[in-house]
Amino acid sequence: MLVESVKDYAILMLDPEGRVVSWNAGAERIKGYSAEEILGRHFSCFYPAKDVEAGVPARVLGTAMAQGRSEDEGWRVRKDGSHFWANVLVTALRDDAGTIVAFEKVTRDLTEQRRAAEVLRAGEEYARRIVDVAYDAFVAINEEGVITGWNRHAEDMFGWSREEVIGRVLAETIIPTPLRDAHRRGLARFLETGEGPVLNRVVELTAVRRSGVEFPVELTISPLTVGRKYVFTAFVRDITQRKEAEEKLRRYTADLEAANAELDAFAYSVSHDLRAPLRSIDGFSQALLEDYAGQLDAAGQQYLQRVRASSQHMAMLIDDLLQLSRVTRAEMSRERVNLSDLAHSIAADLQRNDPERHVEFVITSGVEIDGDSRLLHLVLENLLGNAWKYTAKHPRARIEFGITQHEARPAYYVRDDGAGFDMAYADKLFGAFQRLHAPGEFEGTGVGLATVRRIIGRHGGRVWGEGAVEQGATFYFTV
Amino acid sequence: MNDNTILLVEDNPDDVTLTLRALKKNNIGNEVVVARDGVEALEYLFRTGRYSERDPSELPQVTLLDLKLPKLDGLEVLRRLRADDRTRLLPVVILTSSDEERDIASGYGLGANSYVRKPVDFAAFTKAVNRLGLYWLVMNQSPPPSGSADP
Numbered sequence: 001m002l003v004e005s006v007k008d009y010a011i012l013m014l015d016p017e018g019r020v021v022s023w024n025a026g027a028e029r030i031k032g033y034s035a036e037e038i039l040g041r042h043f044s045c046f047y048p049a050k051d052v053e054a055g056v057p058a059r060v061l062g063t064a065m066a067q068g069r070s071e072d073e074g075w076r077v078r079k080d081g082s083h084f085w086a087n088v089l090v091t092a093l094r095d096d097a098g099t100i101v102a103f104e105k106v107t108r109d110l111t112e113q114r115r116a117a118e119v120l121r122a123g124e125e126y127a128r129r130i131v132d133v134a135y136d137a138f139v140a141i142n143e144e145g146v147i148t149g150w151n152r153h154a155e156d157m158f159g160w161s162r163e164e165v166i167g168r169v170l171a172e173t174i175i176p177t178p179l180r181d182a183h184r185r186g187l188a189r190f191l192e193t194g195e196g197p198v199l200n201r202v203v204e205l206t207a208v209r210r211s212g213v214e215f216p217v218e219l220t221i222s223p224l225t226v227g228r229k230y231v232f233t234a235f236v237r238d239i240t241q242r243k244e245a246e247e248k249l250r251r252y253t254a255d256l257e258a259a260n261a262e263l264d265a266f267a268y269s270v271s272h273d274l275r276a277p278l279r280s281i282d283g284f285s286q287a288l289l290e291d292y293a294g295q296l297d298a299a300g301q302q303y304l305q306r307v308r309a310s311s312q313h314m315a316m317l318i319d320d321l322l323q324l325s326r327v328t329r330a331e332m333s334r335e336r337v338n339l340s341d342l343a344h345s346i347a348a349d350l351q352r353n354d355p356e357r358h359v360e361f362v363i364t365s366g367v368e369i370d371g372d373s374r375l376l377h378l379v380l381e382n383l384l385g386n387a388w389k390y391t392a393k394h395p396r397a398r399i400e401f402g403i404t405q406h407e408a409r410p411a412y413y414v415r416d417d418g419a420g421f422d423m424a425y426a427d428k429l430f431g432a433f434q435r436l437h438a439p440g441e442f443e444g445t446g447v448g449l450a451t452v453r454r455i456i457g458r459h460g461g462r463v464w465g466e467g468a469v470e471q472g473a474t475f476y477f478t479v
Numbered sequence: 480m481n482d483n484t485i486l487l488v489e490d491n492p493d494d495v496t497l498t499l500r501a502l503k504k505n506n507i508g509n510e511v512v513v514a515r516d517g518v519e520a521l522e523y524l525f526r527t528g529r530y531s532e533r534d535p536s537e538l539p540q541v542t543l544l545d546l547k548l549p550k551l552d553g554l555e556v557l558r559r560l561r562a563d564d565r566t567r568l569l570p571v572v573i574l575t576s577s578d579e580e581r582d583i584a585s586g587y588g589l590g591a592n593s594y595v596r597k598p599v600d601f602a603a604f605t606k607a608v609n610r611l612g613l614y615w616l617v618m619n620q621s622p623p624p625s626g627s628a629d630p
Binding site for chain 1: 491493494496497500546547575576577578579597598599600601602604
């Protein structure tokens with residue numbers, strides 16, 4: 001009665017030929033046949049066709065007869081044709097004379113367990129492969145500090161193969177001698193107190209390769225409990241290249257700072273020392289003109305005037321050069337700048353200094369950008385100043401400041417209807433000391449547009465000009 | 480006793496000549512004492528060294544101070560003047576080649592009364608000296624003699 005009611009096991013009896021002679025509830029549940037359907041049939045109907053062909057059922061009985069029992073695991077077939085994974089134990093039952101009278105067969109359906117085991121195995125395999133292909137080296141040690149895990153990148157990084165290294169003491173394998181004690185103390189302290197200041201965060205350390213070469217690493221160490229013991233896992237990254245890049249960057253920065261300081265000192269000394277002789281040249285030329293005019297003829301006086309004009313021009317060049325260098329060195333601040341307001345005030349200054357001129361300013365209002373207000377003031381001062389200068393030979397002129405679109409970005413422009421320029425020389429416009437006009441024609445040092453380009457460049461923008469001889473010029477910039 | 484002295488602190492002899500010439504052209508006839516470096520300027524003002532015998536009641540009405548000087552530069556001279564009660568209020572005009580912002584800022588920061596950049600154009604320089612003279616020698620009321628400013 002007990003056997004009949006068991007549901008988790010199929011328990012049945014076979015006669016010596018292998019025909020089913022008893023059938024319990026578990027057998028019906030697992031295999032799908034009712035007792036009426038199966039009694040009297042040969043048990044080979046539980047096997048897949050190919051196993052029957054291969055003579056497996058007969059071998060099972062043969063083994064049970066010879067050894068008293070036969071146990072195996074394999075696929076079996078239910079009544080509906082579906083397969084399940086079974087653990088089967090067949091025991092031979094003999095009478096007192098030793099003749100086999102029956103076989104007892106106990107079958108368990110292990111399909112679920114098998115699937116779970118497969119999933120587990122696949123999961124372990126998956127995890128192992130992830131660790132293996134990880135970009136970082138993976139190293140695991142146990143509580144004794146002995147290496148228990150080592151992935152492919154650890155092999156490459158440290159020069160020890162997995163087979164060689166498993167079972168070695170970590171400290172003696174990849175930790176430089178001076179750091180070994182600290183490692184051992186840290187491990188002991190954690191096991192004793194649970195405190196580990198280097199655990200679960202990124203730390204930078206020095207490691208050593210098999211060749212003895214030390215190198216910088218970045219790693220995270222995490223303690224995991226496996227059973228009752230700790231395993232310490234670490235992902236280790238070789239940061240040699242990053243350290244080198246950082247060092248290089250540090251050197252470049254230092255060089256750049258030194259160069260800047262030198263440039264600064266140079267500009268400072270230019271500002272002081274180069275102007276002093278020019279003051280003497282100009283001052284004493286003037287003194288000659290005033291005190292010795294009687295001893296100089298007209299040509300002589302004219303020559304002295306030229307000396308004075310040249311010294312003053314050179315002073316202007318020095319000032320412009322200094323401004324250009326300041327524009328490069330100056331610290332940038334970023335704020336909202338109203339270009340229209342700047343343009344209005346510059347236009348007013350220009351008109352105040354030269355009230356005879358008839359120039360109409362057309363300034364689009366409300367043009368605002370983010371940038372350094374002092375530097376942007378210089379940009380507009382140069383562009384509007386140029387427009388003012390190059391329209392001087394026209395009785396009436398019109399100068400515009402406005403905003404337009406260029407390649408889907410806002411572009412700001414200053415346009416005039418003055419002398420313009422030949423587009424063939426457009427590439428020369430922005431070079432320092434490049435001029436498209438003879439000194440007698442329009443005064444200037446050729447530094448203004450170079451200054452504009454540097455400032456716009458520092459704002460991440462671009463500046464360019466369009467023009468035609470005697471048809472005006474337009475200068476555009478983006479930021 | 481002359482209490483309208485101008486102290487010109489200037490190491491460049493050409494600049495000394497030109498400054499004297501500009502003063503003369505502007506009919507500024509005050510006595511000009513020239514100090515060739517920062518140390519000499521301090522000796523004059525504090526009556527030490529070469530100037531230990533100088534009349535103690537005499538302080539320049541205005542000091543024209545160059546920045547780039549041998550031994551002690553102009554900013555250091557200014558710092559020491561302002562640190563001393565006798566010269567704390569002495570009118571000092573920085574007269575220099577530089578228009579570097581940090582020089583202007585340090586100059587005013589240390590208590591300069593005015594900062595003038597020497598123009599290369601002598602006509603412009605003469606004009607600047609004229610304005611300086613007009614302001615510091617004619618218009619400006621000098622501070623009371625040293626010490627009496629304190630209660």
